[in-house]
Amino acid sequence: MGRWKILAYVICLTITIVFGIMTLRFHSKINERESARAPLSEESTTRENPIDAAYTHMMMSGSALFIGFCGLALLIARDVGAMIGGRAGALYYDEDEASDASRNALYEQADQAWNGGDHLEAIRLLRLYVQQNPREQHACLRIAEIYEKDLGNHLAAAMELEEILQSRLRPDRWGWTAIRLCNLYSGKLNQPDKAVALLNRLVEKYPATQAAEKARKRLSMMEQADGEIIQEETNVT
Numbered sequence: 001m002g003r004w005k006i007l008a009y010v011i012c013l014t015i016t017i018v019f020g021i022m023t024l025r026f027h028s029k030i031n032e033r034e035s036a037r038a039p040l041s042e043e044s045t046t047r048e049n050p051i052d053a054a055y056t057h058m059m060m061s062g063s064a065l066f067i068g069f070c071g072l073a074l075l076i077a078r079d080v081g082a083m084i085g086g087r088a089g090a091l092y093y094d095e096d097e098a099s100d101a102s103r104n105a106l107y108e109q110a111d112q113a114w115n116g117g118d119h120l121e122a123i124r125l126l127r128l129y130v131q132q133n134p135r136e137q138h139a140c141l142r143i144a145e146i147y148e149k150d151l152g153n154h155l156a157a158a159m160e161l162e163e164i165l166q167s168r169l170r171p172d173r174w175g176w177t178a179i180r181l182c183n184l185y186s187g188k189l190n191q192p193d194k195a196v197a198l199l200n201r202l203v204e205k206y207p208a209t210q211a212a213e214k215a216r217k218r219l220s221m222m223e224q225a226d227g228e229i230i231q232e233e234t235n236v237t
Helices: 003-036 050-090 105-115 119-132 138-150 154-165 171-186 192-205 210-236
Strands: none
Touching: 003 050, 105 119, 105 138, 119 138, 138 154, 138 171, 154 171, 171 192, 171 210, 192 210
């Protein structure tokens, strides 16, 4: 928890407690004076009614109490929501790597097949693993990596990454997966239009991520390169 959030909690809690006590005290005074109040004489009507004054003070402290309570409630709701959201997100396709416990026998068999050079069998076993553990998208990334680096099938790797981007991922994971796919588009697949479209999508979808910052730089470099090409063609003509 950050320093400013702790300070906000302290302030809201202090306001709630202090003005809560004051409100209760003013309320008690009003009740006491109501029970002990005698009929007002003509002279007393020209002076401030002590009950009215206490009531005014109670309303003022009650307003401050309400503000402090609302602030405290908002802080608690925000933190609880973030905690629940974080736990829920962990249940979806949000893991960078599988834990040792989740690497069951099927995943180990896929590793063994890959180490033995049987890459297609490794992919088959990894797909079975994903069927049994659909939340662990790291296995899909491994399939894409095998297609790209071991089998040289860049189209299959791109299709695998495209499928992964349809899953629910953390913003940073989605961003870096998109960057990886853009590298295939602009490189081996020679599809620069798809790369530009995906880079723009990344910048619009998750602008605050590091991947989006890299996408912006990539787009700027591509625009500069296109401008230089156009300039050269103009000079030739």
